[in-house]
Amino acid sequence: MRFLLLFSRQGKLRLQKWFTALSDRDKKKIIRDVTQAVLARPPKACNVLQWRDLKIVYRRYASLYFCCGLEEEDNELLTLELLHRYVELLDQYFGNVCELDLIFNFEKAYFILDEFVIGGEVQETSKVSVAKSMEEADSLQETMEEYINKPTY
């Protein structure tokens, strides 16, 4: 997998993850082109499209598009399920996840992704394992009170 993008129906980017080194200019171009290509698709169209040398696999969840750029040897259907598994994990963590959760807790969305995809390859497909490591991480955090007493700016 080369990259994962999350964007809204309005084309606002919510998350970008790149698994190969690219310049900022190239990234911006890919984001623009791929977003446009996917948003222009009619409903019920096939979830796969060819874009340059990449296979783009995408699926829409409510107002958010989850979109991957795949290499030739990657499996399209399984990537769709990878996206689904990611949504399940987000859902499990946030409890009925919505776009706002990903805006306000964008860092968490990145952390959860890191727990099950590294360098564009799936490292852990078990929901239990990923959830467990997220929980462990949270338990390492300081107590809430500690924060609430701090000034906001």
Add this chain to the structure above:
Amino acid sequence: MPAVSKGDGMRGLAVFISDIRNCKSKEAEIKRINKELANIRSKFKGDKALDGYSKKKYVCKLLFIFLLGHDIDFGHMEAVNLLSSNKYTEKQIGYLFISVLVNSNSELIRLINNAIKNDLSSRNPTFMCLALHCIANVGSREMAEAFAGEIPRILVAGDTMDSVKQSAALCLLRLYKTSPDLVLMGEWTSRVVHLLNDQHMGVVTAAISLITCLSQKNPDEFKTCVSLAVSRLSRIVSSASTDLQDYTYYFVPAPWLSCKLLRLLQCYPPPEDGAVKGRLVECLETILNKAQEPPKSKKVQHSNAKNAILFEAISLIIHYDSEPNLLVRACNQLGQFLQHRETNLRYLALESMCTLASSEFSHEAVKTHIETVINALKTERDVSVRQRAADLLYAMCDRSNAKQIVAEMLSYLETADYSIREEMVLKVAILAEKYAVDYSWYVDTILNLIRIAGDYVSEEVWYRVIQIVINRDDVQGYAAKTVFEALQAPACHENMVKVGGYILGEFGNLIAGDPRSSPLVQFNLLHSKFHLCSVPTRALLLSAYIKFINLFPETKSTIQEVLRSDSQIRNSDVELQQRAVEYLKLSSIASTDVLATVLEEMPPFPERESSILAKLKKKKGPGAVSVNELEEGKREGELNGGGERGDNSGISASNASTPSPSADLLGLRTVPPVSAAAPSAGSLLVDVFSEAGVNDDGFLRDMEPPTESSDSLLAEGSGDSDSAPPSAVSEDPAPPLPESNELLNKFVCKNNGVLFENQLLQIGIKSEYRQNLGRMYLFYGNKTSVQFVTFTTTVTCPGELQSQLNVQTKIVEPLIEGGAQVQQVINIECLTDFLDAPLLNIKFRYGGALQNLTLKLPVTINKFFQPTEMASHDFFQRWKQLSQPQQEAQKIFKANHAMDTEVLKAKLLGLGMALLENVDPNPENFVCAGVIQTKAQQVGSLLRLEPNAQAQMYRLTLRSSKDTVSQRLCELLAEQF
């Protein structure tokens, strides 16, 4: 503001984010962000040391701002500080910032690497994972240098936690992908393979990606993974869905692991061990069987996961391409999917079938789905599915269904989406050419193509139709008639005008008998399009007009009038004006004989070898001969076998007037009919380009009479009209061997070596040159045990070369005993600069049979170089003096050999020039200087060679006081590196 759901709330961050969301305009957002940036900057610069929490919060805000698309130029140091915090969330935010905003500031990288090193050795699995994720996310070379040695140790250490192993495996994969040279294979590699046996499914899932990548590069070292993968796969496939608990996804056991295992197996040929192979075949059959079972769930997740495995299994079956039974089953399964209500499955089935179509076992089975695929092309609502359907039709096309498929594609083109038209046009053109049994069909198809999608017809396509018409005289009359009719349409595409202009200019006479297409009607038809066309087309039409004057003298006055009109003869475009002037002059002063010679019908284009084979030859290099034989064999086989082309080759053979020895310029016969009928679409498209690219050059050049001045044009027309290629100078000697140019090129940079060798004879060369004189020793060795009799050699200088080189030979003994060698001395004097090489013809009888072969003697202009040493200043001054465009020749070309500096130097020295050190400001570049000594004059030459190691390309520039010398040297040298 929504409540922060979990964990560490950073209220300040949430407030900021919601402020941004409330901004009504872009300006307001920028204002708010600038305010925040100023605030953060002052906090970071302030005297008061920030606590970890504040630092984390501000870094997180910066990250948010960056992800909104704004530039961030500070905060890196604070993020690096967070890395060494012992609070998890602070460390985590620090790593996230580094991963997203990595900066190649070396000072910072050192600090980051230090922090990572500490975390890797912390033995705290959570910290270790964070550090590994960061390395994998950044994946830079600096990180590879720092950690490529450490990570394999972590991966195979006995006491490493499973979760860390998983991260380490994929982290190493990322580093291997970016810097394979830094990840050294070692004793850890064998232990990595055995991770396939690991108890923990997550570890296997992660490790297998690494193993797959390593196997692709080092298949032998990882061979043992095949049997391990098969047994792992077999355990999963045969397990009940509940066995694997967590790793079961919607009732499908371990889909990710299964797919990765099947993918790994695709790196290898089928297992040799019968038991392993049996087990694997059993797995594949089980997967195919499961596809027929009723689904265990109605959810799309279930069917997707299940079908993902199925498609991967089919890929493996296609990769093996050795089990006819499985291939046909796969094809049937995909056939079911073609009509499935899920669009994704239809799309993927079409895609997968494309590869199946190229297997000889399943090609026929794929063809049975033709109606479904045509239907998909017509009715699918999604353009990407239609595109796949078109690809599949292309892949399944062969002689039996070509007419149907081409017709369907043509009709689809009328409504096709703009995005795919160009590709469709190419495909139609390729298919029409490849499977043309009768060429009138081919001509019809291409003209239709231009009519329907003229804008998308590239030059290559219409060049090609003209070449074919020129070379096949059985289709010329038909082509003239058809193109004449097509031009009747009130609006026809410019490409049609081009084809029309060319074909009527050549063959308009074939339809001139009909009063409806009399010469004047033809001319008026063409000329009615003239004013709507672009300059290149107009230029082509002008050439067609002058050809008309030759074909039909009765049109002369009309055409001369057109040429004489101000809009032609005073045209602001230089090319058009020049043509008008020259053609007008030519038509008025040249006698009919001269005119007929100059404007003679185009000679047939030389037969071209199949570009696929040409590619193969290039790859094989020294083994070229064997490929040649292969090609020869194929041709014979096809001719003898009769095959599908039987009828047609009969026609062309009996057609004595076909001037080319084989009019088969498509290379049809070298393409085996079915098995290789559908190589991947990509490679074929490239082929058409490369082939046509070579052709078009010659095509236009041939078509246009020289345009330098009308004088030279006439001179050439009358004087040299019968100048024949060098091989035909004398009737007796054989034409030069096809490889003689290649042999010549071998000796550009060296003077000694073996020039030629076959089963009978070996010819060695030793030569030396001084000033404008050279002496060459040829050694003829008889490799057989039988004597050669009437051994004679002749050296000739064809054409102009006679006046440029003076070559004297001593006669050799007419008899060479078996195993013996004779020597011949050749003296050479260079009178003036020259292009061609002298020809060496050798004749002798071996066991009664006459042997006759002709080679090019490796005498090239550079042999007469005198090296000239000069300082940097002088070199550049001289370089500038030679700045007229024609004095320079330049070529940019791909490296044919390894770009080794020492080898390059040796070659340049062998060239005969002085290799100048410390002259070019770029130390990678080479510059040379030398003077070519001829009897008539001295020609100073400078050379500059610029290697680009990254692109594996060279740029070669030559400047000489004489333009032909620059050109020739450039040509010769471009073959050397």
